[in-house]
Amino acid sequence: MDLQQLRQAVEISPDNAPLLVLLGNACIEAWNLEEAQNIFQRAITLDSSITDAHIGLAAVFLRKGMLDDAFKVFGTIDTSGSLSGRGHLVYAQILVKLGRTDDAEKHYDEALRMDSQTKDEEIERALSKTGRHKSADTDAPLKNYSMTHETNDTDINHLLSSIEEKSRAENTITFKDVGGMTEIKEQIRMKILYPIQNQSLFEAYGKKAGGGVLLYGPPGCGKTLISRAVAGEIKASFFNIGIHEILDMYIGNSEKNLHELFENARSKVPSVLFVDEVDALASDRNYLKMSAGRTLINQFLSELDGVTTDNSNLLVMAATNAPWHVDPAFKRPGRFDRVIFVPPPDLEARKAILEIHLKNKPSEKLDISLIAQKTDGFSGADIRALIDTASEIVLEKAMKKGTVIPLTNADIVSAMKKTKQSIKAWFESAKNYALFANQGGFYDDLLPYVGIKK
Ligand SMILES: Nc1ncnc2c1ncn2[C@@H]1O[C@H](COP(=O)(O)OP(=O)(O)OP(=O)(O)O)[C@@H](O)[C@H]1O
Ligand SMILES: [Mg+2]
Known part of the structure; x- marks a missing residue:
C-alpha cells in the first residue's frame, strides 16, 4: 500500500494502532518526519505495548538528528529480548552515532542475524573504521558499494x-x-x-x-x-x-x-x-x-x-x-x-508517432487516422510495441512465403489485442498526489488528465 492509501485507511479506522505504525513507517520512507512523529505518538498513546511504534519514533528522532531523544526511547522498552531485527538496527544506528561502537556492533550483529534486510552501509563503515567489524559477506555483489573503497x-x-x-x-x-x-x-x-x-x-x-x-x-x-x-x-x-x-x-x-x-x-x-x-x-x-x-x-x-x-x-x-x-x-x-x-500522446501525436515507427517498413496504404483513434490511452512506447508486434506477425508469414509481405491495417488491429496499455496505473497513483499533495500547483498541468478541476 502506498502512503496515500494508508492515509485513507487511517482516516477510516483512526484508532487502529498497528495500522498507524504502518503509516508512520511509510512516512519515514517518504521523509515526512513531522507526520511520522505525530503518527507514532498517537499509536503509543493508543497502545504503548506496541514496540514497533517506539522504534518508529526513535527512527524519526534519529533522522531529525535528535540523538538524545532517540536514545531515550530505548530506555522505555525492553532491548534484550523483544526487539525485531529492525529494532536492533535502529538501536545500532543510534549507538554508532553516540560513539558506542561495542554496543552498536552487538545490536547490529543481532539485527543481521534476525533479518538480512537490515544490512547498513553506514554502520559497516563506522564499525570497520574502528577495525572491529568485518563485513560478513565480502564476496557478495554488494561489496562494490562498500564505503571503505576509495575512488581513484x-x-x-x-x-x-x-x-x-x-x-x-x-x-x-x-x-x-x-x-x-x-x-x-x-x-x-x-x-x-x-x-x-x-x-x-x-x-x-x-x-x-x-x-x-x-x-x-x-x-x-x-x-x-x-x-x-x-x-x-x-x-x-x-x-x-x-x-x-x-x-x-x-x-x-x-x-x-x-x-x-x-x-x-x-x-x-x-x-x-x-x-x-x-x-x-x-x-x-x-x-x-x-x-x-x-x-x-x-x-x-x-x-x-x-x-x-x-x-x-x-x-x-x-x-x-x-x-x-x-x-x-x-x-x-x-x-x-x-x-x-509530458502527457500521453493525443490523437495528432499518435499519428506522428505511428508515422515515425512505420517509416521504412514495408506496408500497404495504412489508415493512420483510424489506428491513431484506436490507440487512445497508448503511450509512445506502447505504440512502438504495437508496430513491433504487428511486424513480427507479418515477418513470420513473409518467412514462410520467402517474400516480402506488406503490413496491413488488419495486422495492426490484431496486434492491438496483444499490446497492453501501460499508463493507466500511473494515472491512478498520480491522481492521489494531484489531489492531496499539489503544493505550489506542482501538478496543475496534470489535473485535466485525471479529471480534477482546479
Ligand atoms: N513522442 C514520441 N515519438 C516517437 N517515439 C516515442 C515517443 N514517445 C515514446 N516513444 C517511443 O517509446 C520509447 C520510450 O520512450 P522514453 O524512453 O522516452 O519514455 P520515458 O517517458 O522516458 O519513460 P520512462 O518514464 O519509463 O523513463 C522511445 O524510445 C520511443 O521509441
Ligand atoms: Mg525515461
Missing part, C-alpha cells in the same frame, strides 16, 4: 569519458524524431535552446542563461527521448548522466563524482546536463540507506545552487516518472523551478 582518478575519468561518448552518440536524434509534443518542444526552445543560443542578448537584459528544467509524466511517453533530442538540436555540450551510473560507483564517493560531473560540464559551457530518472537520487533504497542518500541529495542541491561555483550557461534537465519521490527541495526557486508535464 582513473575511475572518475573513465566515468566522464564514457558519459561523453554516450552523449555524443545521442547527437543524432533531433526533434523531428519525436512525434507530437509540439507545445513541449516550443517550451524547451524557449527555456533551453534560445537562452543558450542568444547569450549576449540575455546578458544585455541582465539575465543569465541557466537553471533547471524537470520533465515528469507517465512511463514511455517520450521524456528520455525528447531530452536526448535536445542534444541533437543544440550546438552545445550535452552530458547525459544516468543517476545509476553515479550510484554504481562506490557509494562513499558518489558526492565527489557528482561534483566532478558538474565541474566537467561547467568547464564546457554552454552546456546541458541531463539527469535521467532523477527520483532514484531520492528513492533508490536498494543502494542508499537514508542518511547516505541525504548527503548525495544535499550535494546535488548545492551543485544546482552553484554555491561555490558559477552555474551560468549551465542548464540542467532532469526527467522522472515518479515526481512524488523527488525531494521537495529540488523544486525550490533557482533549482528545478521549471516543471514540464
Whole structure:
C-alpha cells in the first residue's frame, strides 16, 4: 500500500494502532518526519505495548538528528529480548552515532542475524573504521558499494569519458524524431535552446542563461527521448548522466563524482546536463540507506545552487516518472523551478508517432487516422510495441512465403489485442498526489488528465 492509501485507511479506522505504525513507517520512507512523529505518538498513546511504534519514533528522532531523544526511547522498552531485527538496527544506528561502537556492533550483529534486510552501509563503515567489524559477506555483489573503497582518478575519468561518448552518440536524434509534443518542444526552445543560443542578448537584459528544467509524466511517453533530442538540436555540450551510473560507483564517493560531473560540464559551457530518472537520487533504497542518500541529495542541491561555483550557461534537465519521490527541495526557486508535464500522446501525436515507427517498413496504404483513434490511452512506447508486434506477425508469414509481405491495417488491429496499455496505473497513483499533495500547483498541468478541476 502506498502512503496515500494508508492515509485513507487511517482516516477510516483512526484508532487502529498497528495500522498507524504502518503509516508512520511509510512516512519515514517518504521523509515526512513531522507526520511520522505525530503518527507514532498517537499509536503509543493508543497502545504503548506496541514496540514497533517506539522504534518508529526513535527512527524519526534519529533522522531529525535528535540523538538524545532517540536514545531515550530505548530506555522505555525492553532491548534484550523483544526487539525485531529492525529494532536492533535502529538501536545500532543510534549507538554508532553516540560513539558506542561495542554496543552498536552487538545490536547490529543481532539485527543481521534476525533479518538480512537490515544490512547498513553506514554502520559497516563506522564499525570497520574502528577495525572491529568485518563485513560478513565480502564476496557478495554488494561489496562494490562498500564505503571503505576509495575512488581513484582513473575511475572518475573513465566515468566522464564514457558519459561523453554516450552523449555524443545521442547527437543524432533531433526533434523531428519525436512525434507530437509540439507545445513541449516550443517550451524547451524557449527555456533551453534560445537562452543558450542568444547569450549576449540575455546578458544585455541582465539575465543569465541557466537553471533547471524537470520533465515528469507517465512511463514511455517520450521524456528520455525528447531530452536526448535536445542534444541533437543544440550546438552545445550535452552530458547525459544516468543517476545509476553515479550510484554504481562506490557509494562513499558518489558526492565527489557528482561534483566532478558538474565541474566537467561547467568547464564546457554552454552546456546541458541531463539527469535521467532523477527520483532514484531520492528513492533508490536498494543502494542508499537514508542518511547516505541525504548527503548525495544535499550535494546535488548545492551543485544546482552553484554555491561555490558559477552555474551560468549551465542548464540542467532532469526527467522522472515518479515526481512524488523527488525531494521537495529540488523544486525550490533557482533549482528545478521549471516543471514540464509530458502527457500521453493525443490523437495528432499518435499519428506522428505511428508515422515515425512505420517509416521504412514495408506496408500497404495504412489508415493512420483510424489506428491513431484506436490507440487512445497508448503511450509512445506502447505504440512502438504495437508496430513491433504487428511486424513480427507479418515477418513470420513473409518467412514462410520467402517474400516480402506488406503490413496491413488488419495486422495492426490484431496486434492491438496483444499490446497492453501501460499508463493507466500511473494515472491512478498520480491522481492521489494531484489531489492531496499539489503544493505550489506542482501538478496543475496534470489535473485535466485525471479529471480534477482546479
Ligand atoms: N513522442 C514520441 N515519438 C516517437 N517515439 C516515442 C515517443 N514517445 C515514446 N516513444 C517511443 O517509446 C520509447 C520510450 O520512450 P522514453 O524512453 O522516452 O519514455 P520515458 O517517458 O522516458 O519513460 P520512462 O518514464 O519509463 O523513463 C522511445 O524510445 C520511443 O521509441
Ligand atoms: Mg525515461
